[in-house]
Amino acid sequence: MHCNSLLINCMDCRLQGENSIKIANAFGFEPGDYDCLNYAGPPLWMTEPHEPEHKDTFMWLFEKVSINAHHVTKFGIVGHAECGGFALKGAPQVPAEEKAVIVESLHKAKAKLAKTNPQIQVKLAFVAIGPQPPKGLPEISVEIL
Numbered sequence: 001m002h003c004n005s006l007l008i009n010c011m012d013c014r015l016q017g018e019n020s021i022k023i024a025n026a027f028g029f030e031p032g033d034y035d036c037l038n039y040a041g042p043p044l045w046m047t048e049p050h051e052p053e054h055k056d057t058f059m060w061l062f063e064k065v066s067i068n069a070h071h072v073t074k075f076g077i078v079g080h081a082e083c084g085g086f087a088l089k090g091a092p093q094v095p096a097e098e099k100a101v102i103v104e105s106l107h108k109a110k111a112k113l114a115k116t117n118p119q120i121q122v123k124l125a126f127v128a129i130g131p132q133p134p135k136g137l138p139e140i141s142v143e144i145l
């Protein structure tokens with residue numbers, strides 16, 4: 001099994017389906033060539049998990065499955081506006097302040113992964129979310145950091 005990339009997305013329903021594909025495209029990940037993991041506030045999984053055992057689960061998926069079994073070398077970690085995972089951690093609910101906290105967390109997560117795995121490439125993205133339509137997914141815009 002060979003997979004080039006791993007998308008670490010938020011479990012937020014607004015970032016699933018076509019929006020998840022849009023985020024993967026922004027990272028340059030090819031369809032059928034990336035693994036997907038979802039968590040509430042993705043960088044928190046690596047740095048300040050909601051429950052301590054979550055970190056063990058993440059590290060197992062990251063190292064044993066994606067790196068060792070699937071030979072993944074490219075990683076994309078997602079942060080996004082109005083994230084429930086960060087709200088649970090007490091992140092400010094003012095958009096610019098929330099974004100600053102999430103972007104800082106993304107950089108922290110990247111540094112952590114790169115430290116133990118210098119051979120991998122880690123990209124970060126912040127996703128802004130448009131108004132919720134009556135049906136379906138909202139528009140998103142993906143900023144590669």
Ligand SMILES: [Zn+2]
Nearest residue numbers: 010012083084
């Ligand atoms: Zn979220």
